[in-house]
Amino acid sequence: MAARRRGGWRGGGLSALGLLVLAPAVASAAPAGTGHSTPVYGVAGVSFTCGAVQTYACTGGGYGAASAEASGWPWAKYGGSYASYVGSDPHNCTLYAAYRLEQNGLPDPGWSDNAEGWANDAYARGVGVDQTPAVGAIAQWNAPGTFGHVAYVESVDPGNAGATITEDNYMPSSAAYYPGGYTARIHLASSSPAWPDNFIHFRDQAAGPPGDGSFVSNATYVYRIAGGAPIYVSNWAAVGGPQPTTALTDAQFAALPEFPRDGTFLEASGGGVFIAAGGAPLYLSNWSVVGGPQPGVGIDQAAVDNAGGPVPWNHLAPVPADGTLLDASGGGVFIVAGGAPLYVSNWAALGGPKPGVTVDQWDIDNAGNPAAHLRPVPSDGSLVSSTATGMVYVIAGGAPLYLSNWAAIGGARPAVGIDQWDLDNITNPAAHLNPVPANGTFIDTSRGTVYRIAGGAPFGVSAWSVFGGPQGYVLVDAWDLDNLGNPAAHLDAVPADGTLVEGLPSHTTWIFEGGYRIPAPATASATVVDDVGLAAYPEAPDAGTAAGDGGAVATDGGSATDGGSALDAGAPPDGGETDAGTGGATDGGGGTAA
Numbered sequence: 001m002a003a004r005r006r007g008g009w010r011g012g013g014l015s016a017l018g019l020l021v022l023a024p025a026v027a028s029a030a031p032a033g034t035g036h037s038t039p040v041y042g043v044a045g046v047s048f049t050c051g052a053v054q055t056y057a058c059t060g061g062g063y064g065a066a067s068a069e070a071s072g073w074p075w076a077k078y079g080g081s082y083a084s085y086v087g088s089d090p091h092n093c094t095l096y097a098a099y100r101l102e103q104n105g106l107p108d109p110g111w112s113d114n115a116e117g118w119a120n121d122a123y124a125r126g127v128g129v130d131q132t133p134a135v136g137a138i139a140q141w142n143a144p145g146t147f148g149h150v151a152y153v154e155s156v157d158p159g160n161a162g163a164t165i166t167e168d169n170y171m172p173s174s175a176a177y178y179p180g181g182y183t184a185r186i187h188l189a190s191s192s193p194a195w196p197d198n199f200i201h202f203r204d205q206a207a208g209p210p211g212d213g214s215f216v217s218n219a220t221y222v223y224r225i226a227g228g229a230p231i232y233v234s235n236w237a238a239v240g241g242p243q244p245t246t247a248l249t250d251a252q253f254a255a256l257p258e259f260p261r262d263g264t265f266l267e268a269s270g271g272g273v274f275i276a277a278g279g280a281p282l283y284l285s286n287w288s289v290v291g292g293p294q295p296g297v298g299i300d301q302a303a304v305d306n307a308g309g310p311v312p313w314n315h316l317a318p319v320p321a322d323g324t325l326l327d328a329s330g331g332g333v334f335i336v337a338g339g340a341p342l343y344v345s346n347w348a349a350l351g352g353p354k355p356g357v358t359v360d361q362w363d364i365d366n367a368g369n370p371a372a373h374l375r376p377v378p379s380d381g382s383l384v385s386s387t388a389t390g391m392v393y394v395i396a397g398g399a400p401l402y403l404s405n406w407a408a409i410g411g412a413r414p415a416v417g418i419d420q421w422d423l424d425n426i427t428n429p430a431a432h433l434n435p436v437p438a439n440g441t442f443i444d445t446s447r448g449t450v451y452r453i454a455g456g457a458p459f460g461v462s463a464w465s466v467f468g469g470p471q472g473y474v475l476v477d478a479w480d481l482d483n484l485g486n487p488a489a490h491l492d493a494v495p496a497d498g499t500l501v502e503g504l505p506s507h508t509t510w511i512f513e514g515g516y517r518i519p520a521p522a523t524a525s526a527t528v529v530d531d532v533g534l535a536a537y538p539e540a541p542d543a544g545t546a547a548g549d550g551g552a553v554a555t556d557g558g559s560a561t562d563g564g565s566a567l568d569a570g571a572p573p574d575g576g577e578t579d580a581g582t583g584g585a586t587d588g589g590g591g592t593a594a
Contacts, residue, residue, distance in 0.1 A: 045192025091181020116148025136205030227260025278320025338378025397437025455499025
């Protein structure tokens with residue numbers, strides 16, 4: 001029999017039939033000769049969860065132009081002149097179905113045919129054919145008047161109530177829609193007029209996890225799968241209306257990834273596009289930063305807005321996980337620590353090149369914007385360590401305070417290894433660190449002394465009642481208080497010039513100049529401090545006049561207030577350094593009792 005080289009819509013090529021007979025895979029009856037509709041837009045029970053697109057984005061198994069051409073019998077029988085083309089990219093339903101079968105280990109069956117003949121050809125050689133879907137089976141439509149159609153079954157709904165297929169499609173270059181071909185991922189209800197005429201069981205596969213774009217339910221919640229993870233759908237309107245949903249057991253749900261795969265594109269119902277990085281959705285301001293439009297999964301905007309919330313919002317993180325590497329479109333590489341992107345000046349700082357997630361430079365430049373899902377500085381209590389020196393720091397108010405001994409914070413914890421460049425260039429915006437803790441930061445020491453920071457200097461706290469009750473604080477090493485002014489401590493001995501504070505309970509306002517405090521008009525911009533801690537800093541000799549080279553409290557090696565004795569920890573880098581290595585996030589600070 002001569003080979004047909006002219007493919008039709010959804011068609012393939014026909015070559016001489018071989019004699020190889022495959023053992024029956026399942027009990028089977030003769031193939032149905034029905035003529036069901038093919039799965040196209042507008043047919044009841046047909047839901048497109050990806051596409052249609054003229055790329056390979058909606059297919060599975062690593063299918064693409066290069067992989068299809070590199071395949072064995074699939075390309076020989078259904079590629080080349082048998083396929084239609086979008087540019088140089090081949091498209092053919094039979095090519096894709098054969099490619100997936102070869103990926104599943106099916107050797108050359110010894111025959112080829114148009115899609116309309118697949119069920120009969122397979123059945124004649126002992127392959128199971130029936131009307132029951134199975135993962136890995138080939139869905140087949142007779143489609144009278146065409147060359148037929150075949151697709152690959154990705155998943156099956158409980159009770160065979162539906163199935164999700166992926167498909168490629170042959171389309172002539174003259175077609176009004178999708179000339180040259182397209183791919184799609186489609187959910188079919190078993191009641192649909194487009195339910196396949198036959199399922200061919202060449203080499204069925206064990207049921208796998210639900211695919212991207214599919215809908216699942218668990219514990220009364222509905223989710224859409226994106227990057228393998230379940231993203232909560234709070235309202236059907238956010239995803240275009242009610243969709244077919246697969247119920248998952250608790251065990252099946254627990255087996256899903258917690259967060260989407262890095263690099264997954266999330267198309268929020270609010271109109272924005274986000275890239276998953278370390279579990280968090282980072283905003284994409286322009287497709288050009290990732291090389292042009294990419295396929296994504298439509299999700300509920302509420303899932304983005306509530307990232308990091310309790311169940312069921314807990315499958316998007318508020319910020320990327322510690323250690324996530326971000327390849328910014330501006331050319332720089334950043335490592336996430338405490339939710340902030342810290343610059344990597346050289347791969348050597350991290351032990352050599354490592355894979356990262358391509359993100360928009362906009363996110364780096366706008367860290368702190370809710371859409372960026374990045375913090376401008378690491379969160380309080382985060383731990384970072386210099387990969388060059390091994391020195392470990394606790395973040396307080398965005399500043400890295402040296403940790404001389406793990407015992408100071410209750411024992412060793414993981415830290416994120418960062419480039420020494422960030423510590424040496426701490427005022428550079430790319431470092432995303434503060435040189436001293438932000439005004440208003442509370443710190444507690446390993447000996448139980450509490451301070452509030454203003455102008456980079458510590459003010460002792462006599463009682464929480466001064467501030468209306470216990471406040472959140474960061475546990476730090478007393479070494480930093482005993483070594484004010486040491487570059488590693490990132491605390492100053494006296495407040496910076498121009499620092500405004502309001503003492504409580506006196507409600508007096510002061511401005512600092514040259515280490516002295518001078519009375520000043522009340523202002524809302526003043527940092528509230530304890531009068532007891534304020535008294536440790538002297539008034540200017542001539543009240544109302546800025547002091548010249550006035551004295552300072554808490555001089556070399558002394559305590560900022562009278563709260564406890566100094567630890568004999570030694571000064572970095574020659575005394576008692578911690579070496580935490582690199583690792584995941586920790587919550588180093590916290591608590592309310594001092």
